[in-house]
Amino acid sequence: MTGILAGLRIVEGSAFIAAPLGGMTLAQLGADVIRFDDIQGGLDSDRWPVTKDGRSIYWAGLNKGKRSIAVDLRNPKGRELLTALITAPGEGAGIFSTNMPARGWLSYEELSKKRADLIALNIVGTRDGSAQVDYTVNAITGFPLVTGPVGHEGPVNAVAPPWDLATAYAGAMAILAAERHRRLTGHGQRIVLPLQDMALAATSALGYLGEAAINEVDRPRFGNEIFGTFGRDFRTRDGRYVMICIFSDRHVDALAAAGGFAEAFAAIESRTGHDLKTDAGRWNARAELCAVIEPWVAARTADEVGTALKKAGALWSPYLTFRELLQDKDAVQENPLFTVIDQPGIGRYPVAATPLQFGAVPREAPQPAPKLGQHTDEILSGILGLPDHEIARLHDEKVIAGPC
């Protein structure tokens, strides 16, 4: 291990996105992250998308670079093994992350009896412990009712799950904060992170609750427009879409240069009195800006539009499908973030490393996700010091399992 987090060991009992992605984030930075699952697999072991023969591409994406141990979670002997693993000695060990119900043997109270300075991150649904997922949390945030086309009735759900992503990275951060605290004081602790509170805190940070409270308005749907400045999608002659934004003076000038809009923009300013160098001016003149830009984009191919915007240094981007993104040279094919790896049972495809570049250590290439139980024996031997005959007996008794 040569990553920035070399020396840390996290034991993870997890499923779905938030907890697994938090652990993977630490694994891709060099921590030894051990995910345990029941010998039957976790709740997410078959989660879609899957390959034609049913292997979970989803699971492979969210568990890269971890080690896997498979244990019968209903067997008291299996629970004892995992308790020993979670609470094993070592300066950088004794860290547990879970979004399973942290009750009974998995509770902080029980586990910390075996290691007093244990750090345990419990990701829960709501603060009172009831189940929630990104989709149910998102429904109450208010965002689905302002997302989607103007005139659409009803909610529009997010596909990229914002609250799972936030919880994953904030949870990983919390583990490092607690590990710092332990290093300074010697004390471990339990950390509780409710997915719902994560979403509510972010919604508060983004100003939506403040706007509702102070201005006493429910913001309407603005479709693809960026509220409070200028930005939206445009359709090209060849039926493609581009996103064009203005966030600063420089972007106004660049966009004007790209399309030859300088005179038209000046005319908008003098006709409407809106100053395009301000957020408010751009927002209030957005229909007029659109009337200038839309026909220019519509008369050109995506290539022509992109070339002009790029040359002028405008703030823009094409819309891509997932397959187009996969083939995109700059974003994927020639991006050092990606490495083509062989994911056993699934195949060879480009997979991302951590997006973080630490100057002190080289970025590690992404590693495949483990097979279920791939590291059962080496973990029991290497960390718990179990002799081979004992491991063999545990296999015979079906307390543990290796890879199928």
Add this chain to the structure above:
Amino acid sequence: MTGILAGLRIVEGSAFIAAPLGGMTLAQLGADVIRFDDIQGGLDSDRWPVTKDGRSIYWAGLNKGKRSIAVDLRNPKGRELLTALITAPGEGAGIFSTNMPARGWLSYEELSKKRADLIALNIVGTRDGSAQVDYTVNAITGFPLVTGPVGHEGPVNAVAPPWDLATAYAGAMAILAAERHRRLTGHGQRIVLPLQDMALAATSALGYLGEAAINEVDRPRFGNEIFGTFGRDFRTRDGRYVMICIFSDRHVDALAAAGGFAEAFAAIESRTGHDLKTDAGRWNARAELCAVIEPWVAARTADEVGTALKKAGALWSPYLTFRELLQDKDAVQENPLFTVIDQPGIGRYPVAATPLQFGAVPREAPQPAPKLGQHTDEILSGILGLPDHEIARLHDEKVIAGPC
């Protein structure tokens, strides 16, 4: 300071969401986070939403609990002061976070001349340093073309910015990872985090690139349905919407109990051969499930539906507007996450603390965002040790500014 990150000091040169929210995350955990801005304010100082008299609710939301210093960034003397501040001695100090162009005096090379063990997080647009925002990054991820109603033509943008959120929390985590490394080795470092790479790494983690590569399909739009299991919105008799999901066996049974669907679900299983206790079975039988649930919801009020689902322990949630969320007892009004604070110039409203609950320290109530330059004098005096007459001279020369 009693938070879990007490003793850390981060100096931040930032605007918009990712860098400010990352800093605020650390501030709400007890770090001393000092945001510097030009005496004219930052690019985001007037960002919408704003109050009726133009005060930015957005800025207030993203900069809570920080200290503010206002300096003329074009004045060499101002730059000297900030360089001294960023590189000031102290074990937990010497940490800089920015999404400004980290060139010239703000480059790692220049700053680390004054403090060799400096940690600097540079959030950039793309890996080659060109500008990007959440909206342009999102366009290439593929998500906008699969978000929104089935049959809709063209992209649907996210309103909650997933990549800014991810970058904020991953950036905060990276600072703690580098601080750990510095404590262990004595070495500082530069960290580069491209917003675009963050989005691409998450898109890869979530399996979308793997699906495109291995199955060679572009996933179509599925509207509000959760791909690969059962979940979607339903409209109640009184015109409200609820999200209902199934992620496990338990959720199937709970939903069946709530609506009296046990027989109907069994009939679906025997008629179609799909096992509703599997992800694939639920997904493939989603039209049949919908045909059972939809009329039940449509015949009842939101209150009736919610009461039944809650009682049965189903996985569900109502959709709320921002104003409804603000008034919601459980989520906001009686949630200890929120405290009503007085944000100077804006007013009193409920504001979120950190969603993280660390067992070792009490959660700190949220603090207001500072006024621009509110702490200029105390920072120059307290950290740089400047005498009062020197600070007065800097004010006279308009190198620095206090609050207006």
